[in-house]
Amino acid sequence: MTAPDTAAPASTALLALDVGNTRLKWALYDRPEPGARLLAHGVQFLENIETLAEGDWRALRPPRWVLGSIVAGAGVRQRVEEQLELWDAPVQWVVPRPAEAGLVNGYDHPTRLGSDRWVAMIGARQRLLARGEARPCVVVMVGTAVTVEAIDAEGRFLGGIILPGHGIMLRALESGTAGLHVPTGEVRAFPTNTSDALTSGGTFAIAGAVQRMWDNLSRHTGQTPVCLMTGGAGWKMAPHMTVPFELVEGLIFDGLLAMARERFAASMPARA
Numbered sequence: 501m502t503a504p505d506t507a508a509p510a511s512t513a514l515l516a517l518d519v520g521n522t523r524l525k526w527a528l529y530d531r532p533e534p535g536a537r538l539l540a541h542g543v544q545f546l547e548n549i550e551t552l553a554e555g556d557w558r559a560l561r562p563p564r565w566v567l568g569s570i571v572a573g574a575g576v577r578q579r580v581e582e583q584l585e586l587w588d589a590p591v592q593w594v595v596p597r598p599a600e601a602g603l604v605n606g607y608d609h610p611t612r613l614g615s616d617r618w619v620a621m622i623g624a625r626q627r628l629l630a631r632g633e634a635r636p637c638v639v640v641m642v643g644t645a646v647t648v649e650a651i652d653a654e655g656r657f658l659g660g661i662i663l664p665g666h667g668i669m670l671r672a673l674e675s676g677t678a679g680l681h682v683p684t685g686e687v688r689a690f691p692t693n694t695s696d697a698l699t700s701g702g703t704f705a706i707a708g709a710v711q712r713m714w715d716n717l718s719r720h721t722g723q724t725p726v727c728l729m730t731g732g733a734g735w736k737m738a739p740h741m742t743v744p745f746e747l748v749e750g751l752i753f754d755g756l757l758a759m760a761r762e763r764f765a766a767s768m769p770a771r772a
């Protein structure tokens with residue numbers, strides 16, 4: 501049986517959420533699969549989540565599905581879910597699995613891996629496969645915290661590192677020492693003042709960590725890895741990286757779309 505042409509089309513929109521340590525990022529797509537059209541997107545500090553339903557989300561096309569990554573705690577999750585009551589769509593929060601969307605999870609306890617890390621890696625793997633490059637890959641996310649992951653050519657997540665983001669590093673130094681309270685400086689090869697020394701130190705710590713994981717993965721696989729870097733502060737790191745890399749926007753959203761295809765595409769109305 502086919503529905504009459506005159507019936508209003510059911511929404512096939514997907515709301516994708518990336519609830520980080522500091523901010524919530526959201527994106528509304530016209531359908532739940534890679535290549536979907538982006539209808540609207542935005543970002544809100546976690547303190548301001550309460551404004552979403554009455555504000556940014558008020559006039560949106562109602563999503564049929566909501567799929568999210570969240571690394572913030574239960575309190576934040578509860579507050580996001582309250583805003584989502586605006587629509588009927590139930591929310592699915594990603595919990596990392598032993599394997600999904602072409603990626604195998606090598607974590608000792610797969611569900612303890614941060615969902616943002618899992619989703620970004622799925623996004624990275626899909627991106628490489630889409631262009632026929634099944635190569636080892638280093639995935640870098642630069643945000644409140646920094647993560648650097650290693651994936652082999654077969655799509656096995658071998659392991660990764662977590663380090664403080666640039667902001668946390670500098671705040672830790674400020675609060676842990678007596679005399680370090682200075683404005684942001686410049687990245688210099690040989691810093692000669694405190695501001696430059698701090699800013700360069702944080703930047704080199706991140707660039708050096710990426711170099712180290714890239715070396716580990718090269719040695720382990722005997723191949724030259726691809727390095728994909730994402731996150732709001734990725735562009736700040738870009739001039740200072742020591743391995744070849746690509747800056748890619750929204751790996752988390754790429755990953756959420758790939759997962760949405762596996763979870764929801766079967767319940768999409770057939771296209772004419």
Ligand SMILES: Nc1ncnc2c1ncn2[C@@H]1O[C@H](COP(=O)(O)OP(=O)(O)OP(=O)(O)O)[C@@H](O)[C@H]1O
Pocket residue numbers: 519520521522523524642643644645665666667668703731732733736737
């Ligand atoms: N020069 C810099 N180099 C690298 N990182 C920086 C620099 N300046 C700021 N940052 C980092 O960028 C972060 C902001 O990045 P981003 O916008 O991705 O974070 P966020 O969305 O707030 O994080 P989350 O996703 O964890 O909520 C800051 O917390 C800080 O640690």
Ligand SMILES: CC(C)(CO)[C@@H](O)C(=O)NCCC(=O)O
Pocket residue numbers: 521571612613614615616617645646647662
């Ligand atoms: C490491 C962060 C904070 C990065 O956002 C997040 O992925 C997280 O809280 N992870 C849980 C611990 C883990 O990934 O081992």
Ligand SMILES: [K+]
Pocket residue numbers: 519520521616643644
């Ligand atoms: K994040």
